[in-house]
Amino acid sequence: MPVSRVTAWLAGLIIVLASVSRATSPDGAISASVAPLFIGEEKIVEGTVTAAGRDGNVVRLRFGDAPQALTVSLVIGLLSDFPRDPERYYLGHTVRVAGTIRSFKDRPEIIIHDPANIKIVGTGAPPSNEPAATAPPARDDAPALREQVKTLNERVRTLEDEVQKLKGPDAPATP
Numbered sequence: 001m002p003v004s005r006v007t008a009w010l011a012g013l014i015i016v017l018a019s020v021s022r023a024t025s026p027d028g029a030i031s032a033s034v035a036p037l038f039i040g041e042e043k044i045v046e047g048t049v050t051a052a053g054r055d056g057n058v059v060r061l062r063f064g065d066a067p068q069a070l071t072v073s074l075v076i077g078l079l080s081d082f083p084r085d086p087e088r089y090y091l092g093h094t095v096r097v098a099g100t101i102r103s104f105k106d107r108p109e110i111i112i113h114d115p116a117n118i119k120i121v122g123t124g125a126p127p128s129n130e131p132a133a134t135a136p137p138a139r140d141d142a143p144a145l146r147e148q149v150k151t152l153n154e155r156v157r158t159l160e161d162e163v164q165k166l167k168g169p170d171a172p173a174t175p
Contacts, residue, residue: 032063032070035101035108042100045070045110046121049095052087059086061095071109072097072118082115094122 030038032047047063047070059074074086083089098117099110112118
């Protein structure tokens with residue numbers, strides 16, 4: 001990979017890292033817009049439900065616009081205690097959802113079975129952890145932010161290793 005492409009890729013990564021740190025609230029919730037960066041991880045995600053629909057016993061709530069849209073699937077069982085008509089109940093509200101972010105058809109998704117994992121925190125307002133609404137991090141947030149940066153640095157190293165493997169064993173290492 002030419003040096004200019006690597007430099008551009010790293011510059012893009014720095015922008016992503018900066019947006020992730022701004023899109024994380026002091027209590028650790030992340031914005032739905034950055035959920036694709038946390039596939040396979042259990043997180044608390046906050047966002048406004050922009051669309052909702054039902055397919056049998058599954059209600060799908062969508063946060064944001066494609067391609068970064070996060071879908072939260074509520075699996076409604078016989079003994080479930082979700083609100084009546086959850087597709088209407090949550091629509092337009094800012095909610096927090098706790099669960100593991102998975103990839104389904106190359107889109108981020110959280111599946112929940114328990115209504116305790118979803119909570120309304122606002123009505124139609126932007127999430128409190130969106131970049132424009134976030135205050136600078138307090139000093140007591142530093143350990144959590146350092147841990148996030150450490151995790152992201154590990155991901156960068158892994159990606160750099162993968163790039164090196166794709167280039168072949170004889171290619172010079174990327175700085």
